[in-house]
Amino acid sequence: xxxxxxxxxxxxxxxxxxxxxxxxxxxxxxxxxxxxxxxxxxxxxxxxxxxxxxxxxxxxxxxxxxxxxxxxxxxxxxxxxxxxxxxxxxxxxxxxxxxxxxxxxxxxxxxxxxxxxxxxxxxxxxxxxxxxxxxxxxxxxxxxxxxxxxxxxxxxxxxxxxxxxxxxxxxxxxxxxxxxxxxxxxxxxxxxxxxxxxxxxxxxxxxxxxxxx
Amino acid sequence: xxxxxxxxxxxxxxxxxxxxxxxxxxxxxxxxxxxxxxxxxxxxxxxxxxxxxxxxxxxxxxxxxxxxxxxxxxxxxxxxxxxxxxxxxxxxxxxxxxxxxxxxxxxxxxxxxxxxxxxxxxxxxxxxxxxxxxxxxxxxxxxxxxxxxxxxxxxxxxxxxxxxxxxxxxxxxxxxxxxxxxxxxxxxxxxxxxxxxxxxxxxxxxxxxxxxxxxxxxxxxxxxxxxxxxxxxxxxxxxxxxxxxxxxxxxxxxxxxxxxxxxxxxxxxxxxxxxxxxxxxxxxxxxxxxxxxxxxxxxxxxxxxxxxxxxxxxxxxxxxxxxxxxxxxxxxxxxxxxxxxxxxxxxxxxxxxxxxxxxxxxxxxxxxxxxxxxxxxxxxxxxxxxxxxxxxxxxxxxxxxxxxxxxxxxxxxxxxxxxxxxxxxxxxxxxxxxxxxxxxxxxxxxxxxxxxxxxxxxxxxxxxxxxxxxxxxxxxxxxxxxxxxxxxxxxxxxxxxxxxxxxxxxxxxxxxxxxxxxxxxxxxxxxxxxxxxxxxxxxxxxxxxxxxxxxxxxxxxxxxxxxxxxxxxxxxxxxxxxxxxxxxxxxxxxxxxxxxxxxxxxxxxxxxxxxxxxxxxxxxxxxxx
Ligand SMILES: Nc1ncnc2c1ncn2[C@@H]1O[C@H](COP(=O)(O)OP(=O)(O)OP(=O)(O)O)[C@@H](O)[C@H]1O
Ligand SMILES: [Mg+2]
Numbered sequence: 001x002x003x004x005x006x007x008x009x010x011x012x013x014x015x016x017x018x019x020x021x022x023x024x025x026x027x028x029x030x031x032x033x034x035x036x037x038x039x040x041x042x043x044x045x046x047x048x049x050x051x052x053x054x055x056x057x058x059x060x061x062x063x064x065x066x067x068x069x070x071x072x073x074x075x076x077x078x079x080x081x082x083x084x085x086x087x088x089x090x091x092x093x094x095x096x097x098x099x100x101x102x103x104x105x106x107x108x109x110x111x112x113x114x115x116x117x118x119x120x121x122x123x124x125x126x127x128x129x130x131x132x133x134x135x136x137x138x139x140x141x142x143x144x145x146x147x148x149x150x151x152x153x154x155x156x157x158x159x160x161x162x163x164x165x166x167x168x169x170x171x172x173x174x175x176x177x178x179x180x181x182x183x184x185x186x187x188x189x190x191x192x193x194x195x196x197x198x199x200x201x202x203x204x205x206x207x208x209x210x211x212x213x
Numbered sequence: 214x215x216x217x218x219x220x221x222x223x224x225x226x227x228x229x230x231x232x233x234x235x236x237x238x239x240x241x242x243x244x245x246x247x248x249x250x251x252x253x254x255x256x257x258x259x260x261x262x263x264x265x266x267x268x269x270x271x272x273x274x275x276x277x278x279x280x281x282x283x284x285x286x287x288x289x290x291x292x293x294x295x296x297x298x299x300x301x302x303x304x305x306x307x308x309x310x311x312x313x314x315x316x317x318x319x320x321x322x323x324x325x326x327x328x329x330x331x332x333x334x335x336x337x338x339x340x341x342x343x344x345x346x347x348x349x350x351x352x353x354x355x356x357x358x359x360x361x362x363x364x365x366x367x368x369x370x371x372x373x374x375x376x377x378x379x380x381x382x383x384x385x386x387x388x389x390x391x392x393x394x395x396x397x398x399x400x401x402x403x404x405x406x407x408x409x410x411x412x413x414x415x416x417x418x419x420x421x422x423x424x425x426x427x428x429x430x431x432x433x434x435x436x437x438x439x440x441x442x443x444x445x446x447x448x449x450x451x452x453x454x455x456x457x458x459x460x461x462x463x464x465x466x467x468x469x470x471x472x473x474x475x476x477x478x479x480x481x482x483x484x485x486x487x488x489x490x491x492x493x494x495x496x497x498x499x500x501x502x503x504x505x506x507x508x509x510x511x512x513x514x515x516x517x518x519x520x521x522x523x524x525x526x527x528x529x530x531x532x533x534x535x536x537x538x539x540x541x542x543x544x545x546x547x548x549x550x551x552x553x554x555x556x557x558x559x560x561x562x563x564x565x566x567x568x569x570x571x572x573x574x575x576x577x578x579x580x581x582x583x584x585x586x587x588x589x590x591x592x593x594x595x596x597x598x599x600x601x602x603x604x605x606x607x608x609x610x611x612x613x614x615x616x617x618x619x620x621x622x623x624x625x626x627x628x629x630x631x632x633x634x635x636x637x638x639x640x641x642x643x644x645x646x647x648x649x650x651x652x653x654x655x656x657x658x659x660x661x662x663x664x665x666x667x668x669x670x671x672x673x674x675x676x677x678x679x680x681x682x683x684x685x686x687x688x689x690x691x692x693x694x695x696x697x698x699x700x701x702x703x704x705x706x707x708x709x710x711x712x713x714x715x716x717x718x719x720x721x722x723x724x725x726x727x728x729x730x731x732x733x734x735x736x737x738x739x740x741x742x743x744x745x746x747x748x749x750x751x752x753x754x755x756x757x758x759x760x761x762x763x764x765x766x767x768x769x770x771x772x773x774x775x776x777x778x779x780x781x782x783x784x785x786x787x788x789x790x791x792x793x794x795x796x797x798x799x800x801x802x803x804x805x806x807x808x809x810x811x812x813x814x815x816x817x818x819x820x821x822x823x824x825x826x827x828x829x830x831x832x833x834x835x836x837x838x
Contacts, residue, residue, distance in 0.1 A: 052443050056608055060637060060698045064399050064600040065214055075697055079639035086634065 002026050005069035015077055016057060023058035025076035030084035030097055040098060040170035042088060051085040092197075095166055095190050098173075102183050106191050114192035117158055124151050124199060131206050145210045152203050159196045165189055217370045217399055217601055219407070219593025220351060222344060222387065224301040224430030224456060225560065227252045228590035229351040229368070232603070237411060237594035239587050242354025244759050249586060250354065252301065254346045256333045258294040263751065264350035272296040275485040275508060283510045285481040295319065295333045299458055300347075302430050303329045303340040304390075305383030307723045314462075317478045327723045341725065342733065344390035348373075352394065370397045372597045374589050376431040377403035378451030378614045380660050381672050382723040384701050389730055399600055401699040404428075405435035406446055406611050407592030408558045411583055413439050414595055414607075420553035421447070421545075425571055425579065426589075427534060428559035430456040434538045436545040436552065442606040448544035448633045449614050450537040455530060457494070457561040463526045464490035468507060468514060482509060497523050498563050524566045531567060535574055544633050555579040558588050610635050613696050620657040620666040629694055632662065639695040643709070644677060649685050653678035656692065658702065671722035677706055677715055690715065753802045757794045760806055761787065764813060767820060774819045782812055 001010050006022035013026030015033055031038045034050055056062070058081065063074040087093045099105055113121050127148045134141040166189045173182045219230045219237070226249040230239045239248035243265065255268035263271065273287035273296070287296065297319065303311075308324035322332040331338045352368040359366045375387050384401055391398035405424035412422070419439055426433040433451035437444055465486045469477045476482055486507050493505040502519040542549060555571060557579045562568065571579050583591065598604050613636050618628040629640045644654050654677040661669030680688050689709035696702055706715035720726075725733075764787070768775070775783070790805040 052441070052608075055443070055610060056606060059608055059610075061400075061596075061599055061608060062602070064217075065602075075637050075695070076639070078698075079637045079695055082635045082638050083640070 005067075005073045015054065015081065021057065022070060023063070023074040023077035025073040026080075028080055028084070029101070030087045033080050033084035034088065036088075038101075039174045040094065041167070041174050042094070044089065047085070047088060051081070054081055091163055091166055091170070092190065092193050095170070095186050098183065099186065099190070102180070104183065104187065106187065106194060112191060112195070114158075114195055117192070117196070120151070120154055120158065121195075121199065124148065124155065124203065127151065128202060128206050131210060136210070141210050145207050148203055149207060152200060152207075155196055155200050155203070159193060159200065162189055162193045162196065166193070215367060215369050217372060217597035218355065218368050219590055219595070219597045220348065220371050220373045221404070221407075221590035221593055222301065222347065222373055222375075222390075223252055223589075224299050224428055224458065225252055226250065226429070226586065227347050227351055228587060229355045229371075230587075230590040230594035231355075232594050232598045237414070237591040237598075239590055240355045240358050242351055242358060244358075244755065248590075250347070250350060251298075252347050253296060253298045254300065254343050255296040256294050256336075256338070258334050260334070260336060262346050264346055267755075268296055269298075272298070272484055273480045274488065275481050275510070277508050283508045285510075287481070287484075295331065297331060297343055299430050300340050300343040302454060302458070304344065305380065305386040305724055306340075318480065318483070327721070328725055339725065339733075341386050341389040342393055344387070345393035348390060348394035348396060352396065368396070370399050372400045372402055372593045372600065373398055374404045374407050374593050375401050376426075376451060376453055377405050377433040377435050377449040378431070378453050379403075379700070380453075380615055380670060381617075381700070381702050382670075382721065383453065384699060385721070385724050388699070388701070389725055392730060393733055400596065401701075402593060402596045402609070403433070403435065403446075403449070403611055403614075403700075404431075404589045405433045405449070405558060406437070406444065406609060407590075407596060408556060408588045409435070409437050409439070409444055409592065410595040410599075410607075410609065411588050411592035412556050412580075413444060421547060421551055423538070423541075423552045423555045423575065424558055425534075425538070425555060425562065426451075426558040427561040427567060428456050429561070430454070430458050432456060432534050432537065434534070434541045436541050436547065443608050443610065445610040445635070446612045446633075447547070448541045449612055450541040450544070451614070452533060452537060455533055456559075457491075459530050460494060460523075460527050460561070461487055461490045464494060464505075464518070464523070467526070468505060468516060471514075482507075486514075493518050494523060495563075498565065520565070527564065527566055531570055535570060538574055549575045552577075556588075557581045558585050560586060611698070611700070612636060613638070613700055615660045616662055617672070617694065617696065617702065618659050618669075620659060624666045626659050626661070626664060626666045626669050630696060634696075636696050636700060637698050639693055641691050641693050644690045644692055645686050646680065646683070646688050647685055650682035651685065652680050652682060654680070654690065658694070658704070672702065673704075673721045675704065675720060680708075750797060750799045750802075753799045753806070754794055756806050757790055757802050760809055761790065761794075764809070767816070771816075771820050771823065774823065775816055779812075779816070783809075783816075786812055 002013050002024055003010050004017040004020060004022055004024060007017060007020040009017060009019045011018050013028055014024055015026070015028060015035070016023055034047070034054065055078065058074055058077045060071065060074045060078060063071050087097050127144055131141065131144045131148065134144055166186065169182070169186055169189065176182060216231060221228045228239050228248050228250065229242060230237050241248050242250050250265045251269055253265065253268040253272065255263040255271040271287050273285065275283050276286050277283055306329050308321070308326045308329055311321060311324060311329060320332045322330040322337045328339050331343070355368050356366065371391065373387055373391055375384055387401060388398050405426045408424050408426065409422055422437050422439060424435045424437070431451065431453050432455040433449065435449040436447045438447055465483065468486050468490060469482070489505050489507050493503050496503045497518065497520045502517060505516050505518050507514040552575055555575045555577060557571070562585055568579060595604065596609065599607055599609065612633045613630060614632060616628045616632045617630040618626045621627045629642055630638060644656070646654060655674065656677065657666065657674050658672040659666055659669040660672045663669050677690055677692070690706055691709050692704065692706045694702060694704055707713065708715060786805060786809045790809055793801045793805055
């Protein structure tokens, strides 16, 4: 139970007080913060509208002249809302959050190469190593950077395919909410995505460094 | 509750604005139509403080006397008092972060501390204290202007703008300045975001907007999505030490290239060259080439600067701004084509080179619908009225410009809040002990984008504890890092098992502690009486100056409308006022201003009549022809 700093009513944790509508500093999960059912498939347009609508009600700018406890509740409620929106907006973050809700998580150091991408990943890593060794600002370095940039496109395509696959699985999970197996099937996809994301970041850094040099 | 005002505390110029009849307006703090207050603060050997145009006159520089001799005027830094400009560049910096060239410009006290301190006579000033003087001058000027308009109103609550790319320490220093000036800082707002509010206020604008803010000392680029009154920042980037000042410095180097080093560093010579350089730079916005002259005792430097040469000098700085734009566009997950409008803010965007390069980068002509000097202050006034609940559905969702994290094993920075995350935001992180019976955990908070802690900026260190002695790994302390709507970090900690809140003793790595601010405030209260007297005196002196200046001008143009005896009466009062103006009796100055006003009223009326008659004659001539 939580007490409204504005009208004093005690109530179940919510984003805003059921009586007076004032923001509450309640510990809320992502779906609850946005007042959504626990479903993985989300319409992003509707999500954004909801986020804006709630922000208008609870944002600190609306309570600049209120008493300190109300201002504090508004600050905390908005922080919770913002974090929840960012988590749900991104399918990957949403999937990872779902695992967490179901007591699952990816391995700490996700080193497993996605099997179907082994060849591409190997080539890219080879190139990154060569780039690392090539003398800065040489023709060889520039040549390698160009090759790596081309490969980056392939990595991104693989990434997009994985995200699409993830979203198809979201729909399946929503259809049969009791099937724990379906949640477990999200894991290898999320793990591939996490791997690709790290690799793409490494590529971007390497290319950036080769320019800076 | 009192009205909230909007303040643009700029590197070069500062302004204050407020909403009037539903539209934001700047307030003429410098008298007749002058809204820009130069951010220049003069501190005399006796501690007297002057801000604005008159402080510039006291800056050490060279001047050509009537007999042609060149002499050094103004006071240099150190034991003789000092004139400080661009103080914003020093906000939130530690002593060790002062560049060598700055050390030639000012005298600093002890550079080993966590705050820059200017040494002026026997007194020491932090950048926040100097900025507080600018804020106070804005407050006094605004109250005076409002009174002149028949409105008795106090400036107590304000919104102050800061560069979007300001880090936590720089924001904190700005808030401290407000507090030291006796103001309640209701909110810090990012400058480009403020500009977007002024831009989008009445247009029901929608779409993606980029704000390119290139001022005197800082550069910001912000990309926003505007939709149904929600102004949501998608990404921001910038450089807090990149602006028109830097271009001026390069021109100065070119101007003084032939002088021996010791002469170059002479504060009188350097400042005179800086003024000449800035003026030449501004002229080159309208003309293709210009002479640049610096008169030195004994000889003068005469050079010629073309716009092409200026463009070459400015190019490296412009390249840096464009690089920042690329990063921001990528972070916003957009392409230049996906940006519907580019808004120019800041005096340096007047340069044709800047406009050309920005247009090329974004594939569209940038907009400059509102005066680039005023747009930020106007936007601050809009945000002030949002905070007063007077802008309906309008809401600003801003972001934190730099990632925030903690130092982990091996000196690595672990990111907890990523840059461009919407604020307010918070993140929780669990901590435990590493050895048995450990009673404290040390946490080092960092801000920045680099991988290693040593390459990021240290924000604060704090100690969690005391923790009950237990085996290693057993205690569980949940620490919440919360960034508020000002972009400033707040930390609190809770023991997971006992549920007890831990006190967190945050020691900022840079900047002032709360105790130090308290002490400065107490000192200020001691000096308060005297300060108030002094400020009133200065404000009456300014009044005197204005009326004397106006009269001089009118006598020059319409002297024929005054007869001998009237002229004699005027001259007599003028003489007494001129004498009183240099004294310290403010009652006397006020009385004489009043008297002069009376004596000149018939004259003013005749001027008015003559002007009307002239206009009518002109009209009838036009009608005849
Ligand atoms: N016509 C012009 N051409 C080139 N530069 C100009 C022109 N007019 C003004 N500037 C430059 O603009 C700068 C001042 O701009 P502005 O008043 O927007 O800065 P500021 O708001 O004080 O600084 P900041 O926003 O960086 O804190 C100075 O460097 C000045 O020389
Ligand atoms: Mg500015």
